[in-house]
Amino acid sequence: MSNPAGRRRVAVTGVGLVNPFGGSAADFFTRLMAGESAIRLYRHPASPAPLQQPAMHCPLFDAEAVLGRPLAAVTDRYSQLGIAAAFSAWEDAGLPRVGAGSDDYGVSWSTGVGGTLTFERGYTDFYVHGKDRAHPLSVVQAMNNAAASHIAMQLGLGSACLTYSVACASSAIAIGEAMRRIQAGESQLVVAGGSEAPLSFSVMRAWEAMRVVAPADEASAPGCCRPFQAGRGGLVLGEGGAALILEDWEHAEARGARIYCELAGYGQSCDHTHLVKPDSGGQVRAIRLALREAGLAPAEIDYVNAHGTATREGDPAEIVALRELFGEHAAGLRVSATKSMHGHLLGATGAMEALITALAVARGEIPPTANLTEVAEDCRGVAHVMGAGVRMPLRAAVSNSFAFGGSNAVLAFRAVS
Template structure:
């Protein structure tokens, strides 16, 4: 692998978060490392029907308490979460917007559902309540691209802006695309990650019909696990080239050293091992790393039987004997499966693990599953200094994305 210049290397300088644990990275991280779960019985109702299932919704969020914007009536909750998380990340990165070249800032986010909450509410008004007129803001609220338009307009960023829509891997795919934009000189800075407002009646009913929702709570890799629990919010990261960060003497969390993407090309629902293996291997190859150098993996770990078993097997096949020395955990047991936002949440957790020497546990763990036989850091965080980590995201249809992060060399 050729040695990259500082203009080609990509680093993480800012973090922002809105989650079921509250607004801000610090509340999120504190709860995740303590092994606290935001998942609880959650009821959603529409048109005389209701559903109660385990979920991790964002509660008591009011955009105007965090940001004043004339865009508010045009922003669905998923866009509002992203705007607040982006504001935190930009402040965390100490970007001076009076000096930063805004034309060199890319805004690339992922989302699965987009403005589905607004669409659901309007559908009820039409088909159940018999209303004849549509909310004139419906199109702008429901468009997936609203999540990047809102950030670009609020901060005046005029660089490349687009949204990635690949299910559970949307956020990680978006971060990978932002990495590539910076790596190849299309931008010097990026606001990236994922956002969702998906704890809503129709989405919960749909996932329940698939038979993948947990009956009690989410217990990734644990014996007796019964499925996933939806979460929501936004996880946003600022990226910049190493040269840009050094020019302004910016503190750096970690280097985004490599990305890997693949497709199973196998089944619309059931995962297979070769796709995740390829994505992890590509991330390592592009980072110039060997499997034995990896210390920690933030797993996709949804809590379903098949996903957890396949990911466990993929790690074992790729890492071979080193798999038994890896620390692995799924933070979805804490913040829920936030679909497109999960990639942002989990990269934040991975980066803070690297910086603070504290590995987040897999919460709600009861007993080992013989078919998930790696070190899953059950229930309690672990003090351990690490220098290389992976963050995995594997979507329905076999769409896989992996990020490799390292200490800055």
């Protein structure tokens, strides 16, 4: 089956993630629908100076239990989170772990800061503990393509194995480029997503220094990330991994796979204006390209999973873009920013939000922006989903990912007809 443009259609047949609550992607989505925040005050366990920040941490994740001791022993946490998410998505897609290898199946993965915990361990070993050599596996644990390579090796995937690092747009780009490979017939199936373990002393301090991290104490941490809120205080870092199994539609139907929805469009643009300040014009271009490829009119989009980081400049820029592109339809366009509950996973955030958007389309349920009680004046003009989630049939939805460096990536998902 081909789409109207003659390219192969792309099905989402599996979803998997590592999340702070434990359990499946479906369980995680249910908790998001209830507006439950996973953000807590995180105390860095080995910082050379006291460090506490609100963060989304995955304390229940046991790498040895999921991956086995040998693999866990030779991988950085960001790889461990990614491999576990890929395994979960693979199982969800009904694919066999034993004898599953195929030269027509590949990997498209992403990370922003890669093995930062490995780098920090080396620094601490030298300058704090006085050791005279680094861990012998430091290079292969820290490299940005380690997670993708391990996923390919563990699942026996012989098609292209690629890693993208484009700041906070990384995993949306990884998913979009995987879509391109399937459309072109280069791969029948791609494990696409991203993983991030940014809760190192250096990364947390670096983001704090930019003055964009939400202030919080123990009691206020769950509600401190408030996208689009009047008086919002900033973003919250998160760790985790998320994966989608993307598959050629005919291949999925032939093996009797369950299809969640169609990944129908992908748009990418560059702001070309400023390294960190978002530009609404660039965002509009990316959304328009995604809709054009999907063959969707703006009025057919029922939900936008916003990039919405709760920063002073980022949130209104995105709302301006939505109002410009969607016009009169914007007033009834459902919008939410799920970072309010799972934090900002940097290079993995686009995959987490793509997974949430795909489930929203498949289930006919839209999660809310948690903690949003009063929409800021500069963020009005769309139908913000506040409090708890809403249930309604969705024809199509988009997931926005906008990054430092001016890179914008948008994914469009369409319901199975």
